[in-house]
Amino acid sequence: MARRSDHTREELEKLILDAAWAIIGTDGYNGLTARGIAKHIGYTPGTIYNLFASMDDLSLHINARTLDLLYDVLADPACNDPKKSPAQNMKRMARHYIRFAQEYRPYWLMLFSYSLPEGRRDDPWYQQKIDRLFSPLETLLCPYFSPRQDGQRQKTARLLWASVHGLCFLQETGKIALAYGKKNGGKAAADSMADMLIDTFLNGIKSR
Amino acid sequence: MARRSDHTREELEKLILDAAWAIIGTDGYNGLTARGIAKHIGYTPGTIYNLFASMDDLSLHINARTLDLLYDVLADPACNDPKKSPAQNMKRMARHYIRFAQEYRPYWLMLFSYSLPEGRRDDPWYQQKIDRLFSPLETLLCPYFSPRQDGQRQKTARLLWASVHGLCFLQETGKIALAYGKKNGGKAAADSMADMLIDTFLNGIKSR
DNA sequence: ATAATAATTGAACAATGTTCATAATATTTA
DNA sequence: TAAATATTATGAACATTGTTCAATTATTAT
Structure with a gap:
């Protein structure tokens, strides 16, 4: 799929950071994974690399x-x-x-x-x-x-x-x-x- | 193979730690891997777990x-x-x-x-x-x-x-x-x- | 409608720690 | 010496990881 326009680019960026923040709070920063974030926000790992270089x-x-x-x-x-x-x-x-x-x-x-x-x-x-x-x-x-x-x-x-x-x-x-x-x-x-x-x-x- | 008796248990332990020390000095502690140590001393990864729990x-x-x-x-x-x-x-x-x-x-x-x-x-x-x-x-x-x-x-x-x-x-x-x-x-x-x-x-x- | 654009996907790759049945070698026993 | 036993190295396997990218799909422009 593509451009679901569920969220703007900025919204998605915030969505990812919020999810990451929540995961770190629960599992520590070693528990932070691209797949974990993706699952948390209903996207796939690849999406994260669209907004963050790494x-x-x-x-x-x-x-x-x-x-x-x-x-x-x-x-x-x-x-x-x-x-x-x-x-x-x-x-x-x-x-x-x-x-x-x-x-x-x-x-x-x-x-x-x-x-x-x-x-x-x-x-x-x-x-x-x-x-x-x-x-x-x-x-x-x-x-x-x-x-x-x-x-x-x-x-x-x-x-x-x-x-x-x-x-x-x-x-x-x-x-x-x-x-x-x-x-x-x-x-x-x-x-x-x-x-x-x-x-x-x-x-x-x-x-x- | 097994029990090559090239080295005693203590020798092997020292061998592994020495190799690990050398690798860390070169690549930092993030470059330290079980496979890297194994290759360095001519053994396989499994051996390391015979001497160290993790x-x-x-x-x-x-x-x-x-x-x-x-x-x-x-x-x-x-x-x-x-x-x-x-x-x-x-x-x-x-x-x-x-x-x-x-x-x-x-x-x-x-x-x-x-x-x-x-x-x-x-x-x-x-x-x-x-x-x-x-x-x-x-x-x-x-x-x-x-x-x-x-x-x-x-x-x-x-x-x-x-x-x-x-x-x-x-x-x-x-x-x-x-x-x-x-x-x-x-x-x-x-x-x-x-x-x-x-x-x-x-x-x-x-x-x- | 059709074409162009942009975004999301998901399969793939290499590398990681770790496990464990298997094979190979010492050592001990008969 | 021969057989039985104990030990140990192996390497294939598994589940994860970050990361890439062609293919697919939704939106926008024509």
């Missing part, structure tokens, strides 16, 4: 969705409350990140799993979604730097971001046990460590 | 090798030089870690890639290899904590470890650009950030 390309679009969601979480005004200290806001932001990784676990894992498209990853539209992830944290760091020290501030933001991500990653993948001793082996480990990191690090900045 | 099981043994190598790098006496300050030793240790991730990139990526055996990952012999990764850093932190604060010291070690790992991970996978602006986009970003992290963090501990 499964990797499709994965990139899924990751873009995840990045958008993550940005919304980090840019939440609750993490930039003028009535609270920068440290408090940063801690809240860190908790938001850690909670995001838990709630959207399969998507977050997919985002950071290797074996994804090396090629199109540096498309400007994708890279832009990544770069802006740091900006909420950069804003919170303003009180600690003069306007001349923009470079330092950006560097610090990326440093703190990567550190919290490292904590979160080790906890969430479970590849390396963050928890020490017997107790506190649960989800709280990364939260508590992020707090400690932020307090100590900001303390170190102030007394420089 | 490809995941085999991957776990590869990861164990990587963990051993990584431990040796972190436990290098050069990172515990009594003539140098703890900060200097820590910076060197961080650089060792970052350099390891670069030199042994495919193995290091494999170690932290998801989709690996969930089941056997918490075998004691494997978990032990992971736990000891922190001990060199714990040692370096001794001057900052009283013997009563062992828990705090361990927590701090894991925190710093995860942070450096986070820096390294983002740089090495390239998923999130650590480099800010145009220049310094190369390998030095993680090094420089690790230095800053260690200086600032230790500074924060001292003035607590």
